[in-house]
Amino acid sequence: MMLFGMIFLGFLMNLKDFFNKANKGHWAIGHFNVSNLELLKAVVEAAREAGSPVMIGTSQGEREWLGLKSAVALVKAYKEDWPNIFLNADHTKSVEAIYDAVDAGYDSVHFDGSNLPFKENISETRRAVRYAKSKNKDISVEGELGYLKGDSQLTNKKIAITPDDYTKPEEALKFVNDTGIDRLAIAIGNVHGINLDEPELDFDLLEGIRKAIPKNVSLVLHAGSGIKDADIKHAISLGISNIHISTELRVLFRDGLERQLKGNPKEYALYRLEKEVVDSIKELIREKMRLFGCIGKAH
Numbered sequence: 001m002m003l004f005g006m007i008f009l010g011f012l013m014n015l016k017d018f019f020n021k022a023n024k025g026h027w028a029i030g031h032f033n034v035s036n037l038e039l040l041k042a043v044v045e046a047a048r049e050a051g052s053p054v055m056i057g058t059s060q061g062e063r064e065w066l067g068l069k070s071a072v073a074l075v076k077a078y079k080e081d082w083p084n085i086f087l088n089a090d091h092t093k094s095v096e097a098i099y100d101a102v103d104a105g106y107d108s109v110h111f112d113g114s115n116l117p118f119k120e121n122i123s124e125t126r127r128a129v130r131y132a133k134s135k136n137k138d139i140s141v142e143g144e145l146g147y148l149k150g151d152s153q154l155t156n157k158k159i160a161i162t163p164d165d166y167t168k169p170e171e172a173l174k175f176v177n178d179t180g181i182d183r184l185a186i187a188i189g190n191v192h193g194i195n196l197d198e199p200e201l202d203f204d205l206l207e208g209i210r211k212a213i214p215k216n217v218s219l220v221l222h223a224g225s226g227i228k229d230a231d232i233k234h235a236i237s238l239g240i241s242n243i244h245i246s247t248e249l250r251v252l253f254r255d256g257l258e259r260q261l262k263g264n265p266k267e268y269a270l271y272r273l274e275k276e277v278v279d280s281i282k283e284l285i286r287e288k289m290r291l292f293g294c295i296g297k298a299h
């Protein structure tokens with residue numbers, strides 16, 4: 001039994017294996033943010049039913065709410081049913097908070113030094129990479145270059161971005177080489193949240209960055225919620241292999257729950273109120289997975 005278990009474990013792919021597969025096959029791994037059990041359940045069940053690998057994201061705020069150890073324990077428990085799920089510490093703004101996530105047992109960390117001066121972003125990201133890899137050789141580490149505006153909310157505001165905020169190919173190469181990251185988050189016109197205008201992605205710039213950096217480094221597109229499906233597909237064809245979705249899940253959860261509460265004023269069993277909400281979120285995740293081309297890719 002023990003031996004069988006060990007042989008079985010030998011066939012499991014880690015996150016880096018999946019990224020190699022995605023980069024070669026021109027598809028993308030979805031990254032969905034969660035802050036409660038219902039969202040986590042929706043992501044895991046959708047991934048299992050779709051036969052997809054998936055990343056579960058928790059920003060600093062989201063994981064403070066869930067608790068780092070609880071988040072790791074929950075994902076570990078869900079891995080028994082579907083092992084192809086990977087927990088990421090999304091948008092981590094300090095190296096010390098990276099240490100905490102690595103020590104808690106996260107599968108992946110994202111150090112976001114995009115608001116730091118270039119040199120400092122390199123040195124801090126390198127510290128994060130060194131620590132993470134010294135503790136866990138399978139961990140995947142993401143760095144970020146270029147300034148991503150907005151936060152994961154619905155806004156009526158127009159968010160102004162200038163070419164100065166964009167990732168530059170020459171800097172991307174230096175950044176990747178000097179830090180040793182596995183994934184690079186880039187700013188090519190994407191904006192966090194769902195905004196008044198659909199963002200215009202700079203596809204020439206994306207091509208330039210993809211050509212400039214080594215093939216084994218994956219490119220990450222944050223803020224996927226506000227981007228047109230056709231643009232997502234185009235971005236994947238040009239080398240994006242990881243897409244973040246957060247705001248759409250938040251909106252669906254909040255609006256769905258509101259409808260359930262209004263429609264069932266006498267219902268107090270919370271799980272009954274939440275069932276349809278979770279189902280609608282699963283459906284959205286499945287649609288995104290179809291768009292990302294990752295359905296069935298865990299088999």
Ligand SMILES: [Zn+2]
Binds near residue numbers: 091192222223244
């Ligand atoms: Zn993001």
